[in-house]
Amino acid sequence: MELLRVENCRKSFDGEEILKGISLSVNEGEVVSVIGPSGSGKSTFLRCACMLETMDGGFLAYAGKFAAKEENGKVVYAPHVELKEIRKTYGLVFQNFNLFPHYTVLKNVVEPQMIAGKTREEAEKKALECLEKLGLSDKAKNYPCQLSGGQQQRVSIARALALEPKVLFFDEPTSALDPELTGEVLKVIRDLAALHMTMIIVTHEMNFAREVSDRMIFMENGVIRAEGKPDDLFNSDDERLKSFMGKLSGN
Amino acid sequence: MSLDVIFLKLMSGMGVTVSIFLLTLLFSIPLGLPITLARMSKNKVLSALSGIYISVMRGTPLMLQIIVIYFLPFYGFGINVTAGYRFIAVIIAFSLNYAAYFAEIYRSGIQSIPRGQYEAALILGYSNTQTFIRIVMPQMFKRVLPAMTNEIITLVKDTSLSFAIATAEMFTMAKQIAAKEASLMPLMAAGVFYYIFNFIVAIICKKVEKHFDYYKI
Numbered sequence: 001m002e003l004l005r006v007e008n009c010r011k012s013f014d015g016e017e018i019l020k021g022i023s024l025s026v027n028e029g030e031v032v033s034v035i036g037p038s039g040s041g042k043s044t045f046l047r048c049a050c051m052l053e054t055m056d057g058g059f060l061a062y063a064g065k066f067a068a069k070e071e072n073g074k075v076v077y078a079p080h081v082e083l084k085e086i087r088k089t090y091g092l093v094f095q096n097f098n099l100f101p102h103y104t105v106l107k108n109v110v111e112p113q114m115i116a117g118k119t120r121e122e123a124e125k126k127a128l129e130c131l132e133k134l135g136l137s138d139k140a141k142n143y144p145c146q147l148s149g150g151q152q153q154r155v156s157i158a159r160a161l162a163l164e165p166k167v168l169f170f171d172e173p174t175s176a177l178d179p180e181l182t183g184e185v186l187k188v189i190r191d192l193a194a195l196h197m198t199m200i201i202v203t204h205e206m207n208f209a210r211e212v213s214d215r216m217i218f219m220e221n222g223v224i225r226a227e228g229k230p231d232d233l234f235n236s237d238d239e240r241l242k243s244f245m246g247k248l249s250g251n
Numbered sequence: 252m253s254l255d256v257i258f259l260k261l262m263s264g265m266g267v268t269v270s271i272f273l274l275t276l277l278f279s280i281p282l283g284l285p286i287t288l289a290r291m292s293k294n295k296v297l298s299a300l301s302g303i304y305i306s307v308m309r310g311t312p313l314m315l316q317i318i319v320i321y322f323l324p325f326y327g328f329g330i331n332v333t334a335g336y337r338f339i340a341v342i343i344a345f346s347l348n349y350a351a352y353f354a355e356i357y358r359s360g361i362q363s364i365p366r367g368q369y370e371a372a373l374i375l376g377y378s379n380t381q382t383f384i385r386i387v388m389p390q391m392f393k394r395v396l397p398a399m400t401n402e403i404i405t406l407v408k409d410t411s412l413s414f415a416i417a418t419a420e421m422f423t424m425a426k427q428i429a430a431k432e433a434s435l436m437p438l439m440a441a442g443v444f445y446y447i448f449n450f451i452v453a454i455i456c457k458k459v460e461k462h463f464d465y466y467k468i
Contacts, residue, residue, distance in 0.1 A: 084376070099371075115375070160375075
């Protein structure tokens, strides 16, 4: 089943075209990595897909429900009520976590569920379950500022998972972490991939992306330069791709 | 007049001073919020109105505002005010004036909340109102506490401005006694009272700030 469909997504900032028509379709259970140099537009693309940025042109749909489409050269988004429903389809893990600093770890995971309509008991049960899965049970009563970056990122993953999204986006989830802490977050994502969680991951971790994804997308200058199975991309003859992969995987 | 009589008289004025102080905080702290929301609103008219309000409140002397609010019912509408209105006018003027200052402090606090907090809330399904009440406002209050402390300490001293319409607060009392006795003593004593008052206020504000130390932004 197709969970995400983006067609010809375009976006400009101050007259500069950052995305020049990106299309992507992601099926249930697929793990897709988006790689590319800084400024290639991969984060902007992810933010457009999550509707944190409005597209200038293109089509966007989740699980067959349209979220945005182009009409007479202008992008029209679905009505507010429908967008609210559509947003429940996906979660997003941010580069800098964006946990709520004034809430305990537990409340960070509980409150969004209650906003979605669960009772406190249900939400707490689910939250403790998610925290346990991510090895954070003993941190439930702590505040985010008392945790390491890796732990904070795991809390933010727990917070996203507790809402049971069908698709989970990751926006450079380890870029704000030092190498020692990167591993624990990558492990969590690896575990999720093993459970066939549908994920779209923007990352600079080449080896990780290669190992975890079903499909990789290489973006450059606002377009998809290459797309395919990880091994195909790594063994590509394309000079640009070769040099990029080579530099980042440290080979 | 002996020293203890002076002190007793000042103490009775102190009660009025403390009332002005507390009532002003009680009304101006919440009132600052709608003013700042209007200021930050996408509605241009609302934002402009709030902007003008803040500008006038901050740009004219508080003493003048007190006098205007006290005399406005009579000169503006021909209403004879009762004796009790004197105190009410002071509270209205102080609350309106301080709300403007608090509104600006709140605005700086709101604008210092990282975009990521709004984005996370949006993705997690919070409505705009829920985001503001649950995520933005609590963090804003923590951020603005030091600036609020400053303003609150100024308020303690500003209460003396209400002598302009002869409110029976401490400074007015001190001036009256000083004039009658031809002595600086009552004013000096009033100074000591203000200092002690502010000393206590500063300690309380510090305590409140400390209370919010349990998390860092």
